[in-house]
Amino acid sequence: MENSGSIKRQHSVKVPRLYKDASKALKQVEESGEGLKNAIHSLKHPNIKALTALVSEALKHSRQLEVVMKKSKLLKNEVGLSKQTYLAKILITELLWGKKRLGGESKPVVTVLSYKDKFEKALAKLESVNDDATGGLEDAVFRKPRYVRINTLKLAFEDAVSYLLDEGWNQVVDTNYCYLEPHDFAVDDFVDNLLVFAAGVELHDHPLYKNGSFVLQDKASCLAALALKPRSGRQIIDACAAPGMKTSLLAALTEGENPIIAIEKSTRRFETLNTILADLGVTSVTTLNQNFTDLIPEEYKDVEYILVDPSCSGSGMYGRLEIQLQSREKDAERIQRLSFYQQKLLRHAMRFPSVKRIVYSTCSINSEENEDVIASALEWINTPTPEREDVGLSGVNWSFKLKRALPNWTHRLNNEQYHWADMCVKADESDLTDGFFVSVLERVK
Numbered sequence: 001m002e003n004s005g006s007i008k009r010q011h012s013v014k015v016p017r018l019y020k021d022a023s024k025a026l027k028q029v030e031e032s033g034e035g036l037k038n039a040i041h042s043l044k045h046p047n048i049k050a051l052t053a054l055v056s057e058a059l060k061h062s063r064q065l066e067v068v069m070k071k072s073k074l075l076k077n078e079v080g081l082s083k084q085t086y087l088a089k090i091l092i093t094e095l096l097w098g099k100k101r102l103g104g105e106s107k108p109v110v111t112v113l114s115y116k117d118k119f120e121k122a123l124a125k126l127e128s129v130n131d132d133a134t135g136g137l138e139d140a141v142f143r144k145p146r147y148v149r150i151n152t153l154k155l156a157f158e159d160a161v162s163y164l165l166d167e168g169w170n171q172v173v174d175t176n177y178c179y180l181e182p183h184d185f186a187v188d189d190f191v192d193n194l195l196v197f198a199a200g201v202e203l204h205d206h207p208l209y210k211n212g213s214f215v216l217q218d219k220a221s222c223l224a225a226l227a228l229k230p231r232s233g234r235q236i237i238d239a240c241a242a243p244g245m246k247t248s249l250l251a252a253l254t255e256g257e258n259p260i261i262a263i264e265k266s267t268r269r270f271e272t273l274n275t276i277l278a279d280l281g282v283t284s285v286t287t288l289n290q291n292f293t294d295l296i297p298e299e300y301k302d303v304e305y306i307l308v309d310p311s312c313s314g315s316g317m318y319g320r321l322e323i324q325l326q327s328r329e330k331d332a333e334r335i336q337r338l339s340f341y342q343q344k345l346l347r348h349a350m351r352f353p354s355v356k357r358i359v360y361s362t363c364s365i366n367s368e369e370n371e372d373v374i375a376s377a378l379e380w381i382n383t384p385t386p387e388r389e390d391v392g393l394s395g396v397n398w399s400f401k402l403k404r405a406l407p408n409w410t411h412r413l414n415n416e417q418y419h420w421a422d423m424c425v426k427a428d429e430s431d432l433t434d435g436f437f438v439s440v441l442e443r444v445k
Protein backbone atom coordinates (compact mmCIF):
# COMPACT_ATOMS: atom_id res chain seq x y z
CA MET A 1 0.00 0.00 0.00
CA GLU A 2 2.74 2.37 1.10
CA ASN A 3 4.69 1.67 -2.06
CA SER A 4 1.85 2.17 -4.47
CA GLY A 5 0.94 5.43 -2.68
CA SER A 6 4.45 6.82 -3.12
CA ILE A 7 4.54 5.72 -6.79
CA LYS A 8 1.28 7.54 -7.35
CA ARG A 9 2.58 10.73 -5.71
CA GLN A 10 5.84 10.60 -7.67
CA HIS A 11 3.92 10.27 -10.90
CA SER A 12 1.61 13.20 -10.23
CA VAL A 13 4.42 15.68 -9.44
CA LYS A 14 6.22 15.13 -12.73
CA VAL A 15 5.67 17.58 -15.58
CA PRO A 16 3.88 15.54 -18.30
CA ARG A 17 6.10 14.64 -21.24
CA LEU A 18 3.83 16.44 -23.69
CA TYR A 19 4.49 19.77 -21.97
CA LYS A 20 8.20 19.12 -21.60
CA ASP A 21 8.66 18.15 -25.24
CA ALA A 22 6.48 21.01 -26.43
CA SER A 23 8.62 23.51 -24.53
CA LYS A 24 11.79 21.97 -25.99
CA ALA A 25 10.37 22.24 -29.52
CA LEU A 26 9.18 25.80 -28.93
CA LYS A 27 12.62 26.78 -27.70
CA GLN A 28 14.25 25.22 -30.76
CA VAL A 29 11.97 27.14 -33.09
CA GLU A 30 12.13 30.47 -31.27
CA GLU A 31 15.81 30.52 -30.42
CA SER A 32 17.48 28.55 -33.17
CA GLY A 33 15.19 29.31 -36.09
CA GLU A 34 14.66 25.55 -36.48
CA GLY A 35 11.64 24.52 -38.56
CA LEU A 36 8.69 23.28 -36.47
CA LYS A 37 8.61 19.91 -38.22
CA ASN A 38 12.29 19.21 -37.60
CA ALA A 39 12.13 20.40 -34.01
CA ILE A 40 9.25 18.03 -33.30
CA HIS A 41 10.59 14.98 -35.12
CA SER A 42 13.90 15.07 -33.30
CA LEU A 43 12.01 14.58 -30.00
CA LYS A 44 10.53 11.19 -30.99
CA HIS A 45 7.35 11.98 -29.09
CA PRO A 46 4.66 9.22 -29.13
CA ASN A 47 1.87 11.69 -30.07
CA ILE A 48 3.25 13.92 -32.79
CA LYS A 49 -0.18 15.30 -33.63
CA ALA A 50 -0.86 16.59 -30.11
CA LEU A 51 2.67 17.94 -29.80
CA THR A 52 2.47 19.78 -33.12
CA ALA A 53 -0.91 21.26 -32.24
CA LEU A 54 0.32 22.57 -28.89
CA VAL A 55 3.55 24.10 -30.20
CA SER A 56 1.76 25.65 -33.21
CA GLU A 57 -0.78 27.20 -30.90
CA ALA A 58 2.02 28.68 -28.75
CA LEU A 59 3.73 30.11 -31.84
CA LYS A 60 0.46 31.49 -33.11
CA HIS A 61 -0.13 33.30 -29.82
CA SER A 62 3.48 34.29 -29.16
CA ARG A 63 2.68 37.98 -28.90
CA GLN A 64 -0.30 37.49 -26.63
CA LEU A 65 1.83 35.17 -24.48
CA GLU A 66 4.47 37.86 -23.99
CA VAL A 67 1.83 40.40 -22.98
CA VAL A 68 -0.06 38.00 -20.69
CA MET A 69 3.15 36.87 -18.94
CA LYS A 70 4.27 40.44 -18.44
CA LYS A 71 0.94 41.78 -17.19
CA SER A 72 0.43 38.89 -14.77
CA LYS A 73 4.04 39.31 -13.48
CA LEU A 74 4.35 35.52 -13.63
CA LEU A 75 8.07 35.37 -14.37
CA LYS A 76 8.86 38.24 -12.02
CA ASN A 77 7.15 36.60 -9.05
CA GLU A 78 7.84 32.93 -9.75
CA VAL A 79 11.59 32.37 -9.74
CA GLY A 80 11.23 28.69 -10.66
CA LEU A 81 9.25 29.46 -13.78
CA SER A 82 11.45 32.40 -14.77
CA LYS A 83 14.09 29.76 -15.54
CA GLN A 84 11.61 27.73 -17.61
CA THR A 85 10.06 30.40 -19.82
CA TYR A 86 9.21 28.00 -22.61
CA LEU A 87 7.46 25.59 -20.28
CA ALA A 88 5.49 28.55 -18.90
CA LYS A 89 4.47 29.54 -22.44
CA ILE A 90 3.32 26.01 -23.21
CA LEU A 91 1.31 25.68 -20.02
CA ILE A 92 -0.38 29.04 -20.56
CA THR A 93 -1.14 28.11 -24.16
CA GLU A 94 -2.80 24.86 -23.09
CA LEU A 95 -4.76 26.70 -20.42
CA LEU A 96 -5.97 29.61 -22.55
CA TRP A 97 -6.21 28.29 -26.10
CA GLY A 98 -5.83 24.51 -25.85
CA LYS A 99 -7.63 22.00 -23.62
CA LYS A 100 -8.25 24.81 -21.07
CA ARG A 101 -6.99 22.56 -18.26
CA LEU A 102 -3.60 21.16 -17.25
CA GLY A 103 -2.60 17.63 -16.37
CA GLY A 104 -0.75 16.53 -13.21
CA GLU A 105 0.22 18.35 -10.05
CA SER A 106 3.78 19.32 -10.77
CA LYS A 107 5.02 22.63 -9.33
CA PRO A 108 5.01 24.49 -12.71
CA VAL A 109 1.47 23.24 -13.45
CA VAL A 110 0.14 24.24 -10.03
CA THR A 111 1.85 27.65 -10.26
CA VAL A 112 0.48 28.41 -13.71
CA LEU A 113 -3.00 27.29 -12.66
CA SER A 114 -2.90 29.72 -9.73
CA TYR A 115 -2.45 32.59 -12.24
CA LYS A 116 -5.42 31.56 -14.40
CA ASP A 117 -7.57 34.54 -13.36
CA LYS A 118 -4.75 37.00 -13.94
CA PHE A 119 -4.07 35.56 -17.42
CA GLU A 120 -7.72 35.73 -18.36
CA LYS A 121 -7.98 39.31 -17.12
CA ALA A 122 -4.89 40.36 -19.09
CA LEU A 123 -6.21 38.63 -22.18
CA ALA A 124 -9.65 40.22 -21.83
CA LYS A 125 -8.01 43.64 -21.52
CA LEU A 126 -5.99 42.97 -24.64
CA GLU A 127 -9.12 41.98 -26.51
CA SER A 128 -11.06 45.01 -25.31
CA VAL A 129 -8.24 47.26 -26.52
CA ASN A 130 -8.73 45.59 -29.82
CA ASP A 131 -12.46 46.11 -29.86
CA ASP A 132 -11.90 49.81 -29.23
CA ALA A 133 -9.42 49.91 -32.07
CA THR A 134 -9.87 49.38 -35.73
CA GLY A 135 -9.32 45.75 -36.58
CA GLY A 136 -8.91 42.19 -35.36
CA LEU A 137 -7.11 41.14 -32.21
CA GLU A 138 -3.75 40.86 -33.94
CA ASP A 139 -4.03 44.45 -35.11
CA ALA A 140 -4.94 45.87 -31.76
CA VAL A 141 -2.30 44.07 -29.76
CA PHE A 142 0.32 45.51 -32.02
CA ARG A 143 -1.09 48.94 -32.69
CA LYS A 144 2.16 50.59 -31.92
CA PRO A 145 1.87 54.20 -30.80
CA ARG A 146 3.49 56.92 -32.86
CA TYR A 147 6.63 58.09 -31.08
CA VAL A 148 8.04 61.53 -31.79
CA ARG A 149 11.44 62.55 -30.52
CA ILE A 150 11.88 66.27 -30.06
CA ASN A 151 15.13 67.24 -31.69
CA THR A 152 16.51 69.45 -28.96
CA LEU A 153 19.21 70.70 -31.33
CA LYS A 154 16.39 72.63 -33.02
CA LEU A 155 13.69 73.19 -30.40
CA ALA A 156 13.48 72.97 -26.60
CA PHE A 157 11.19 70.18 -25.39
CA GLU A 158 8.97 72.59 -23.40
CA ASP A 159 8.53 74.76 -26.51
CA ALA A 160 7.44 71.73 -28.52
CA VAL A 161 4.84 70.84 -25.87
CA SER A 162 3.55 74.46 -25.76
CA TYR A 163 3.33 74.51 -29.55
CA LEU A 164 1.20 71.37 -29.56
CA LEU A 165 -1.07 72.64 -26.78
CA ASP A 166 -1.55 75.92 -28.69
CA GLU A 167 -2.52 73.89 -31.71
CA GLY A 168 -5.27 72.22 -29.68
CA TRP A 169 -3.67 68.87 -28.92
CA ASN A 170 -4.66 67.33 -25.60
CA GLN A 171 -1.86 66.33 -23.22
CA VAL A 172 -2.72 63.27 -21.12
CA VAL A 173 -0.84 61.81 -18.18
CA ASP A 174 -0.60 58.35 -16.65
CA THR A 175 -2.28 56.61 -19.51
CA ASN A 176 -1.76 53.34 -21.25
CA TYR A 177 -0.56 54.47 -24.68
CA CYS A 178 -3.04 52.06 -26.25
CA TYR A 179 -5.85 54.31 -25.04
CA LEU A 180 -4.58 57.53 -26.62
CA GLU A 181 -7.20 59.26 -28.75
CA PRO A 182 -6.24 60.74 -32.12
CA HIS A 183 -5.88 64.24 -30.62
CA ASP A 184 -4.01 63.16 -27.50
CA PHE A 185 -0.33 63.09 -26.79
CA ALA A 186 1.67 61.99 -23.75
CA VAL A 187 5.22 62.49 -22.52
CA ASP A 188 7.07 59.19 -22.54
CA ASP A 189 7.91 57.80 -19.11
CA PHE A 190 11.34 56.43 -19.99
CA VAL A 191 13.01 58.32 -22.83
CA ASP A 192 13.54 62.05 -22.28
CA ASN A 193 12.25 64.38 -24.96
CA LEU A 194 10.00 61.72 -26.45
CA LEU A 195 6.30 62.28 -27.09
CA VAL A 196 3.73 59.58 -27.71
CA PHE A 197 0.74 59.88 -30.02
CA ALA A 198 -2.01 57.42 -30.89
CA ALA A 199 -1.16 54.70 -33.38
CA GLY A 200 -1.55 55.86 -36.95
CA VAL A 201 -1.44 59.62 -36.24
CA GLU A 202 -0.04 61.25 -39.35
CA LEU A 203 2.57 63.93 -38.67
CA HIS A 204 4.56 64.12 -41.90
CA ASP A 205 2.86 67.40 -42.80
CA HIS A 206 3.33 68.95 -39.39
CA PRO A 207 5.45 72.14 -39.47
CA LEU A 208 7.65 70.85 -36.65
CA TYR A 209 8.39 67.72 -38.66
CA LYS A 210 9.12 69.74 -41.75
CA ASN A 211 11.58 72.02 -39.94
CA GLY A 212 13.47 69.14 -38.30
CA SER A 213 12.16 69.61 -34.75
CA PHE A 214 10.19 66.36 -34.78
CA VAL A 215 12.00 63.09 -35.44
CA LEU A 216 9.70 60.15 -36.06
CA GLN A 217 11.74 57.56 -34.20
CA ASP A 218 10.52 54.46 -32.41
CA LYS A 219 11.10 54.44 -28.65
CA ALA A 220 13.15 51.24 -28.85
CA SER A 221 15.54 52.77 -31.36
CA CYS A 222 16.34 55.53 -28.82
CA LEU A 223 17.45 52.98 -26.22
CA ALA A 224 20.71 52.09 -27.97
CA ALA A 225 21.93 55.70 -28.05
CA LEU A 226 20.83 56.23 -24.44
CA ALA A 227 22.87 53.22 -23.33
CA LEU A 228 26.18 54.58 -24.67
CA LYS A 229 26.48 57.32 -22.00
CA PRO A 230 29.73 58.93 -23.23
CA ARG A 231 31.72 61.25 -21.01
CA SER A 232 31.51 64.84 -22.12
CA GLY A 233 33.81 65.79 -24.97
CA ARG A 234 35.01 62.24 -25.77
CA GLN A 235 35.04 60.90 -29.31
CA ILE A 236 32.34 58.54 -30.54
CA ILE A 237 32.09 56.31 -33.60
CA ASP A 238 28.70 55.31 -34.94
CA ALA A 239 29.85 52.30 -36.96
CA CYS A 240 26.67 51.68 -38.98
CA ALA A 241 25.06 55.07 -39.15
CA ALA A 242 22.49 55.52 -41.95
CA PRO A 243 19.84 56.82 -41.93
CA GLY A 244 21.16 58.59 -38.84
CA MET A 245 18.42 58.19 -36.25
CA LYS A 246 20.82 57.16 -33.51
CA THR A 247 23.64 59.44 -34.71
CA SER A 248 21.36 62.46 -34.44
CA LEU A 249 20.10 61.37 -31.04
CA LEU A 250 23.70 60.96 -29.84
CA ALA A 251 24.46 64.46 -31.13
CA ALA A 252 21.45 65.82 -29.23
CA LEU A 253 22.23 63.90 -26.04
CA THR A 254 25.80 65.18 -26.02
CA GLU A 255 24.59 68.69 -26.94
CA GLY A 256 27.06 68.75 -29.80
CA GLU A 257 30.01 68.54 -27.40
CA ASN A 258 31.29 65.09 -28.36
CA PRO A 259 32.85 64.73 -31.80
CA ILE A 260 31.04 61.88 -33.58
CA ILE A 261 32.33 59.98 -36.61
CA ALA A 262 29.43 58.38 -38.46
CA ILE A 263 30.39 55.56 -40.80
CA GLU A 264 28.14 54.26 -43.58
CA LYS A 265 29.17 51.68 -46.15
CA SER A 266 26.41 52.12 -48.71
CA THR A 267 26.80 55.15 -50.98
CA ARG A 268 23.07 55.61 -51.40
CA ARG A 269 22.38 55.42 -47.68
CA PHE A 270 25.39 57.66 -47.02
CA GLU A 271 23.64 60.41 -49.00
CA THR A 272 20.48 59.93 -46.96
CA LEU A 273 22.54 60.10 -43.78
CA ASN A 274 24.05 63.43 -44.81
CA THR A 275 20.66 64.88 -45.81
CA ILE A 276 19.03 63.85 -42.56
CA LEU A 277 21.85 65.13 -40.36
CA ALA A 278 21.76 68.47 -42.21
CA ASP A 279 17.96 68.71 -41.90
CA LEU A 280 18.18 68.02 -38.17
CA GLY A 281 20.83 70.71 -37.64
CA VAL A 282 23.51 68.25 -36.51
CA THR A 283 26.96 69.83 -36.64
CA SER A 284 29.10 67.68 -34.35
CA VAL A 285 29.26 64.73 -36.78
CA THR A 286 31.83 63.88 -39.45
CA THR A 287 30.45 61.34 -41.93
CA LEU A 288 32.56 58.77 -43.77
CA ASN A 289 31.37 56.64 -46.67
CA GLN A 290 33.44 53.60 -45.70
CA ASN A 291 33.25 50.06 -44.53
CA PHE A 292 33.73 50.16 -40.75
CA THR A 293 35.89 47.04 -40.84
CA ASP A 294 38.30 48.83 -43.23
CA LEU A 295 39.04 51.52 -40.63
CA ILE A 296 42.47 51.06 -39.08
CA PRO A 297 41.85 51.24 -35.32
CA GLU A 298 45.30 52.67 -34.55
CA GLU A 299 44.38 55.72 -36.65
CA TYR A 300 41.48 56.50 -34.29
CA LYS A 301 43.37 56.77 -31.01
CA ASP A 302 40.89 59.24 -29.50
CA VAL A 303 37.77 57.16 -30.02
CA GLU A 304 36.41 55.99 -26.65
CA TYR A 305 32.80 55.05 -27.43
CA ILE A 306 31.43 52.99 -30.30
CA LEU A 307 27.88 52.23 -31.29
CA VAL A 308 27.50 49.09 -33.41
CA ASP A 309 23.96 48.92 -34.79
CA PRO A 310 24.51 46.65 -37.78
CA SER A 311 22.25 45.50 -40.57
CA CYS A 312 20.07 42.70 -39.24
CA SER A 313 17.11 40.56 -40.22
CA GLY A 314 14.79 43.23 -38.79
CA SER A 315 12.77 40.43 -37.24
CA GLY A 316 11.75 42.69 -34.38
CA MET A 317 10.30 45.32 -36.64
CA TYR A 318 6.62 45.99 -36.25
CA GLY A 319 4.54 43.70 -38.44
CA ARG A 320 7.33 41.36 -39.43
CA LEU A 321 6.89 38.59 -36.87
CA GLU A 322 4.27 36.59 -38.72
CA ILE A 323 6.30 36.63 -41.88
CA GLN A 324 9.26 35.45 -39.91
CA LEU A 325 7.44 32.59 -38.25
CA GLN A 326 6.34 31.35 -41.64
CA SER A 327 9.76 31.45 -43.19
CA ARG A 328 12.05 30.46 -40.35
CA GLU A 329 13.48 27.47 -42.13
CA LYS A 330 14.25 29.50 -45.23
CA ASP A 331 15.76 32.28 -43.11
CA ALA A 332 18.07 30.11 -41.03
CA GLU A 333 20.97 30.30 -43.49
CA ARG A 334 20.59 34.05 -43.96
CA ILE A 335 20.50 34.62 -40.21
CA GLN A 336 23.71 32.62 -39.78
CA ARG A 337 25.37 34.79 -42.41
CA LEU A 338 24.15 37.95 -40.71
CA SER A 339 25.31 36.66 -37.34
CA PHE A 340 28.79 36.03 -38.70
CA TYR A 341 28.93 39.52 -40.21
CA GLN A 342 27.65 41.15 -37.02
CA GLN A 343 30.37 39.36 -35.05
CA LYS A 344 32.96 40.71 -37.46
CA LEU A 345 31.78 44.28 -36.87
CA LEU A 346 31.66 43.90 -33.09
CA ARG A 347 35.10 42.31 -32.95
CA HIS A 348 36.48 45.18 -35.03
CA ALA A 349 35.01 47.72 -32.60
CA MET A 350 36.75 45.91 -29.74
CA ARG A 351 40.15 46.52 -31.36
CA PHE A 352 40.13 50.33 -31.10
CA PRO A 353 43.04 51.20 -28.79
CA SER A 354 41.20 53.67 -26.53
CA VAL A 355 37.68 52.25 -26.70
CA LYS A 356 36.01 52.21 -23.29
CA ARG A 357 32.42 51.26 -24.03
CA ILE A 358 30.60 49.65 -26.93
CA VAL A 359 26.87 49.43 -27.42
CA TYR A 360 25.80 46.55 -29.64
CA SER A 361 22.15 46.71 -30.71
CA THR A 362 19.81 45.24 -33.31
CA CYS A 363 16.17 45.45 -34.25
CA SER A 364 16.12 41.66 -34.41
CA ILE A 365 14.65 39.22 -31.92
CA ASN A 366 16.85 36.30 -32.99
CA SER A 367 19.38 35.04 -30.47
CA GLU A 368 21.82 34.36 -33.32
CA GLU A 369 21.98 38.08 -34.04
CA ASN A 370 22.00 39.20 -30.43
CA GLU A 371 23.25 37.18 -27.47
CA ASP A 372 25.12 34.64 -29.62
CA VAL A 373 27.06 37.51 -31.22
CA ILE A 374 27.93 38.92 -27.80
CA ALA A 375 28.95 35.50 -26.44
CA SER A 376 31.20 34.78 -29.37
CA ALA A 377 32.84 38.25 -29.44
CA LEU A 378 33.47 38.12 -25.68
CA GLU A 379 34.98 34.66 -25.94
CA TRP A 380 37.27 35.94 -28.67
CA ILE A 381 38.43 39.17 -27.01
CA ASN A 382 38.90 37.38 -23.69
CA THR A 383 41.05 34.58 -25.16
CA PRO A 384 43.89 33.68 -22.75
CA THR A 385 47.28 35.29 -23.47
CA PRO A 386 49.18 32.38 -25.06
CA GLU A 387 46.59 31.95 -27.83
CA ARG A 388 45.80 35.60 -28.56
CA GLU A 389 48.09 35.80 -31.58
CA ASP A 390 46.52 32.67 -33.08
CA VAL A 391 43.08 34.29 -33.05
CA GLY A 392 44.24 37.57 -34.58
CA LEU A 393 44.60 39.52 -31.35
CA SER A 394 48.27 40.45 -31.50
CA GLY A 395 48.81 43.88 -29.94
CA VAL A 396 45.42 43.78 -28.23
CA ASN A 397 46.07 43.28 -24.54
CA TRP A 398 42.70 44.21 -23.09
CA SER A 399 39.46 42.41 -22.48
CA PHE A 400 35.76 43.26 -22.24
CA LYS A 401 32.88 42.46 -19.95
CA LEU A 402 29.14 42.92 -20.22
CA LYS A 403 27.65 45.79 -18.26
CA ARG A 404 24.00 46.03 -17.27
CA ALA A 405 22.43 48.07 -20.07
CA LEU A 406 19.93 50.75 -18.99
CA PRO A 407 19.43 49.35 -15.46
CA ASN A 408 16.03 51.02 -15.04
CA TRP A 409 14.53 49.34 -18.12
CA THR A 410 12.63 46.43 -16.58
CA HIS A 411 12.14 44.22 -19.64
CA ARG A 412 15.33 42.16 -19.78
CA LEU A 413 16.50 39.49 -22.17
CA ASN A 414 15.63 35.97 -21.07
CA ASN A 415 17.72 33.10 -22.42
CA GLU A 416 18.41 30.05 -20.27
CA GLN A 417 21.56 29.36 -22.27
CA TYR A 418 23.30 32.50 -20.97
CA HIS A 419 23.40 33.30 -17.25
CA TRP A 420 24.12 36.95 -18.10
CA ALA A 421 21.14 37.37 -20.43
CA ASP A 422 19.35 39.82 -18.15
CA MET A 423 22.25 42.27 -18.47
CA CYS A 424 20.79 42.98 -21.90
CA VAL A 425 17.73 45.04 -22.73
CA LYS A 426 14.84 43.61 -24.64
CA ALA A 427 11.97 45.61 -26.05
CA ASP A 428 8.99 44.37 -27.99
CA GLU A 429 5.24 44.72 -28.46
CA SER A 430 4.68 44.24 -24.75
CA ASP A 431 6.52 47.57 -24.34
CA LEU A 432 4.51 48.97 -27.26
CA THR A 433 7.68 49.33 -29.30
CA ASP A 434 9.46 47.56 -32.12
CA GLY A 435 11.42 44.48 -31.11
CA PHE A 436 14.88 45.55 -30.04
CA PHE A 437 18.04 44.29 -28.34
CA VAL A 438 20.62 46.47 -26.59
CA SER A 439 23.82 45.38 -24.86
CA VAL A 440 26.69 47.31 -23.34
CA LEU A 441 30.27 46.04 -23.33
CA GLU A 442 32.95 47.70 -21.26
CA ARG A 443 36.69 47.47 -21.53
CA VAL A 444 38.17 45.81 -18.47
CA LYS A 445 41.79 47.03 -18.64
Ligand SMILES: C[S@@+](CC[C@H](N)C(=O)[O-])C[C@H]1O[C@@H](n2cnc3c(N)ncnc32)[C@H](O)[C@@H]1O
Pocket residue numbers: 221239240241242243244245246247263264265266269290291292293309310311312345
Ligand atom coordinates in the same frame (compact mmCIF):
# COMPACT_ATOMS: atom_id res chain seq x y z
C1 LIG B 1 20.42 48.93 -38.99
S1 LIG B 1 21.02 50.10 -40.06
C2 LIG B 1 21.58 51.35 -38.96
C3 LIG B 1 20.49 52.27 -38.47
C4 LIG B 1 21.06 53.50 -37.83
N1 LIG B 1 21.97 53.18 -36.75
C5 LIG B 1 19.99 54.43 -37.34
O1 LIG B 1 19.68 54.41 -36.14
O2 LIG B 1 19.44 55.18 -38.14
C6 LIG B 1 22.54 49.42 -40.55
C7 LIG B 1 23.35 50.33 -41.46
O3 LIG B 1 24.69 49.90 -41.43
C8 LIG B 1 25.23 49.93 -42.71
N2 LIG B 1 26.38 48.98 -42.70
C9 LIG B 1 26.32 47.63 -42.76
N3 LIG B 1 27.58 47.12 -42.69
C10 LIG B 1 28.42 48.17 -42.58
C11 LIG B 1 29.84 48.29 -42.48
N4 LIG B 1 30.61 47.21 -42.50
N5 LIG B 1 30.37 49.51 -42.37
C12 LIG B 1 29.58 50.62 -42.35
N6 LIG B 1 28.24 50.57 -42.49
C13 LIG B 1 27.66 49.37 -42.59
C14 LIG B 1 24.08 49.53 -43.60
O4 LIG B 1 24.28 49.97 -44.93
C15 LIG B 1 22.92 50.25 -42.92
O5 LIG B 1 22.75 51.53 -43.42
